Amino acid sequence: MAEMRFRDALREALREELIRDPRVFLMGEDIGLYGGSYAVTKGLLDEFGPERVLDTPIAESGIVGAGIGAAMGGLRPMVELMTINFSFLALDQIVNSAAKLYYMSNGQINVPMVIRMASGGGSQLAATHSHSLEGLYAHFPGIKVVCPSNPADAKGLLKRAFRDDNTVVFIEHTALYSMKGEVPDDPEFTIEFGKANILREGKDVTIIGYSGSVWQASRAATMLESQEGISAEVIDLRTLRPLDIDTVIASVKKTNRAVIVEDDWKFGGFAGELSAQIMERAFDWLDAPVARVCGKDVPMPYNRNLEFAALPSEEDVVDAVLAML
Amino acid sequence: MAIEVTMPQMGADMTEGALVRWLKQPGDVVKRGDILAEIETDKATVELEAFEAGIVQQLVVAEGETVPVGQVIAILAAPGEVAAVAEPPRLPRPAVRERKVEGGATARPAAPRAPVLEGEADERLRISPVARRIAAEAGLDIRAIAGTGPDGRVLRRDVEDALRAQPLAAASQPTAAPSTPPTPRPTAPALAATTAGRIETASKIRQAIARRMTLSKQTQPHYYLTLDIDMTAALTFREQVNVSASDAQRVSINDLVVKACALALGRHPRFNAEFGDNGLTYHDEINICIGIALDDGLIAPAILHCDEKTLGKIAADAKDLIARAKSGHLKADEYSAGTFTITNLGAYGVEMLIGIINPPQAAILGVGSVLPQAVVRDGAIVVRQVMKVALSADHRVTDGAEGARFIKEIQGILENPASMSL
Numbered sequence: 001m002a003e004m005r006f007r008d009a010l011r012e013a014l015r016e017e018l019i020r021d022p023r024v025f026l027m028g029e030d031i032g033l034y035g036g037s038y039a040v041t042k043g044l045l046d047e048f049g050p051e052r053v054l055d056t057p058i059a060e061s062g063i064v065g066a067g068i069g070a071a072m073g074g075l076r077p078m079v080e081l082m083t084i085n086f087s088f089l090a091l092d093q094i095v096n097s098a099a100k101l102y103y104m105s106n107g108q109i110n111v112p113m114v115i116r117m118a119s120g121g122g123s124q125l126a127a128t129h130s131h132s133l134e135g136l137y138a139h140f141p142g143i144k145v146v147c148p149s150n151p152a153d154a155k156g157l158l159k160r161a162f163r164d165d166n167t168v169v170f171i172e173h174t175a176l177y178s179m180k181g182e183v184p185d186d187p188e189f190t191i192e193f194g195k196a197n198i199l200r201e202g203k204d205v206t207i208i209g210y211s212g213s214v215w216q217a218s219r220a221a222t223m224l225e226s227q228e229g230i231s232a233e234v235i236d237l238r239t240l241r242p243l244d245i246d247t248v249i250a251s252v253k254k255t256n257r258a259v260i261v262e263d264d265w266k267f268g269g270f271a272g273e274l275s276a277q278i279m280e281r282a283f284d285w286l287d288a289p290v291a292r293v294c295g296k297d298v299p300m301p302y303n304r305n306l307e308f309a310a311l312p313s314e315e316d317v318v319d320a321v322l323a324m325l
Numbered sequence: 326m327a328i329e330v331t332m333p334q335m336g337a338d339m340t341e342g343a344l345v346r347w348l349k350q351p352g353d354v355v356k357r358g359d360i361l362a363e364i365e366t367d368k369a370t371v372e373l374e375a376f377e378a379g380i381v382q383q384l385v386v387a388e389g390e391t392v393p394v395g396q397v398i399a400i401l402a403a404p405g406e407v408a409a410v411a412e413p414p415r416l417p418r419p420a421v422r423e424r425k426v427e428g429g430a431t432a433r434p435a436a437p438r439a440p441v442l443e444g445e446a447d448e449r450l451r452i453s454p455v456a457r458r459i460a461a462e463a464g465l466d467i468r469a470i471a472g473t474g475p476d477g478r479v480l481r482r483d484v485e486d487a488l489r490a491q492p493l494a495a496a497s498q499p500t501a502a503p504s505t506p507p508t509p510r511p512t513a514p515a516l517a518a519t520t521a522g523r524i525e526t527a528s529k530i531r532q533a534i535a536r537r538m539t540l541s542k543q544t545q546p547h548y549y550l551t552l553d554i555d556m557t558a559a560l561t562f563r564e565q566v567n568v569s570a571s572d573a574q575r576v577s578i579n580d581l582v583v584k585a586c587a588l589a590l591g592r593h594p595r596f597n598a599e600f601g602d603n604g605l606t607y608h609d610e611i612n613i614c615i616g617i618a619l620d621d622g623l624i625a626p627a628i629l630h631c632d633e634k635t636l637g638k639i640a641a642d643a644k645d646l647i648a649r650a651k652s653g654h655l656k657a658d659e660y661s662a663g664t665f666t667i668t669n670l671g672a673y674g675v676e677m678l679i680g681i682i683n684p685p686q687a688a689i690l691g692v693g694s695v696l697p698q699a700v701v702r703d704g705a706i707v708v709r710q711v712m713k714v715a716l717s718a719d720h721r722v723t724d725g726a727e728g729a730r731f732i733k734e735i736q737g738i739l740e741n742p743a744s745m746s747l
Contacts, residue, residue, distance in 0.1 A: 256453075256481055283454050284454050284455060284457075284458040285455050285458075286453060286454045287454075287455045287474075287480050287481045288453060288474070288478075288480070325474070
């Protein structure tokens with residue numbers, strides 16, 4: 001185990017995978033010479049050379065399309081998109097090609113590609129650079145959606161993503177890149193997809209988050225315990241596709257209450273999907289309607305105060321829990 | 326101002342009542358004290374009096390409907406007022422239970438709740454799915470459970486509290502049917518099925534008795550004192566007063582006990598009190614309940630204002646009360662305003678009866694038969710008419726020595742009955 005930052009854990013995963021599998025290569029905007037917008041790929045160009053670490057033009061659709069072609073041809077590409085907000089430019093490639101080729105070719109062609117993208121607000125990057133769209137990708141069958149919340153998970157899940165035979169959308173919250181944590185050194189350390197992590201056990205309410213929202217949930221649980229004597233269970237979903245609904249349902253059957261926290265907009269979002277599944281599978285165990293604590297229904301404001309007001313806070317989570325009792 | 330007439334609470338355990346019959350119709354002028362309707366409770370049919378004068382504007386609840394206590398059942402317009410459009414009825418919103426804060430931390434203000442929409446017809450019972458499931462499995466009537474959740478929703482904790490408050494009938498009386506058996510359901514759990522025998526659904530009055538007696542025994546620590554009272558003089562006194570009494574005023578032994586208790590309660594007000602979270606409440610009135618056996622149970626309505634009534638008036642009122650109890654025509658106060666209870670099985674030849682306190686009262690006096698007994702008087706054995714009484718008292722309110730003084734006071738009055746003629 002070594003303590004490292006989230007971005008360093010990601011880089012370690014990339015390094016180890018580049019070493020382990022000669023089919024792996026990386027491409028994206030400014031990932032080589034510049035080292036990546038969030039310095040995740042720093043040093044990798046020097047270590048692995050321009051054949052395996054490729055700087056590309058600013059052309060999201062083109063680089064994802066090239067990644068699909070490479071994957072179809074037998075390589076294991078990782079494509080970095082600077083932010084999830086820019087992935088809209090590549091949406092047709094991701095949704096119409098990467099997600100569907102295996103199905104449409106009757107299993108003859110698969111697309112083993114990792115698409116990394118940064119997500120989340122809180123850095124005053126304004127409305128076109130700050131959103132959280134994990135739920136959007138979770139909507140489409142045919143791709144996997146991974147959203148780590150800490151350095152160890154970031155490494156274990158990214159290494160696992162390279163070993164998947166399907167396209168994996170790997171989403172990193174910008175507020176977590178500098179987060180420190182203990183990370184296993186074992187080059188074979190991976191974390192299975194579809195296995196949620198119970199971060200904290202509790203008996204009165206289940207608070208569910210993923211990516212950055214795990215930490216609003218966790219801080220809210222601490223406040224609930226110290227200020228209200230309420231025992232909250234916190235679940236980190238880790239992956240939205242596949243979704244570990246069994247862990248969520250088992251917890252809700254124990255606590256009878258659920259709060260879902262996400263930075264994304266509430267309307268039509270992933271929290272609504274999860275809420276519906278809880279209702280479908282645990283209706284007779286619910287003691288209160290499932291609550292959703294989500295981003296406000298506005299494009300992300302640039303103003304710092306307004307930006308924080310638009311994002312869900314731990315106080316919002318605490319209020320949602322108290323309103324259920 | 327429109328005047329809202331609500332379903333009254335007649336007795337601490339009443340949660341709902343059925344509207345049997347309207348005696349006033351829209352447009353009728355109502356005086357204070359007029360009978361508006363007949364209401365059927367768990368126990369009997371009672372008359373609902375108007376507390377304010379007005380003109381009946383709307384009868385909100387139809388005859389035959391059962392509604393929760395507190396729900397608006399009629400709207401009166403104040404005299405001279407132009408009738409306004411009536412708001413549809415709303416369920417009363419129960420107070421939100423205070424949240425427990427552990428560890429001495431500062432309480433956080435609760436998040437504002439979405440209010441129930443004004444004017445919205447809101448008659449559906451609010452109960453969470455898990456609470457509904459647990460109640461169904463236990464055979465609990467969810468309408469009888471008070472909700473403490475947001476907007477009065479019945480939550481899991483409310484059902485669990487109700488379950489804990491239920492008598493442990495099945496466990497403590499393995500041979501008897503549970504006193505509040507689950508409502509029969511096609512998929513009823515095996516609770517009752519394991520006991521062979523006939524199951525009879527408990528009537529409302531049986532359920533009420535079960536609930537109240539369990540409440541008493543579970544919340545009121547009883548102590549008991551028994552005493553022999555020499556009734557020889559009292560019987561002679563009774564014969565004398567009955568010589569000239571009208572039929573209505575003919576005094577029974579029980580009337581003598583009621584009068585004696587009324588006098589003793591005036592001198593020992595703690596037996597005319599009740600224990601609550603805020604301390605003792607001393608009642609201004611002395612309203613003595615008398616236990617009356619009915620075909621299908623038991624009822625204990627009160628003779629009101631016993632402290633202000635002569636023996637003859639008590640005798641007349643008791644006869645009237647017994648007749649109305651048997652025909653199901655008691656008034657609300659007679660159910661709910663009692664402050665002390667006398668239970669007497671003397672007529673059945675019972676020697677001694679130790680009663681269970683009628684909650685939330687402080688004590689009950691059990692009265693046995695008056696029987697000739699050999700007793701020692703002045704060193705000689707003589708035959709006297711002896712009545713055994715037993716005081717059951719709430720130890721939270723009084724202690725044994727006080728109880729002894731109180732029961733001796735009753736004894737003194739009955740053994741020197743002339744004081745009762747005052």
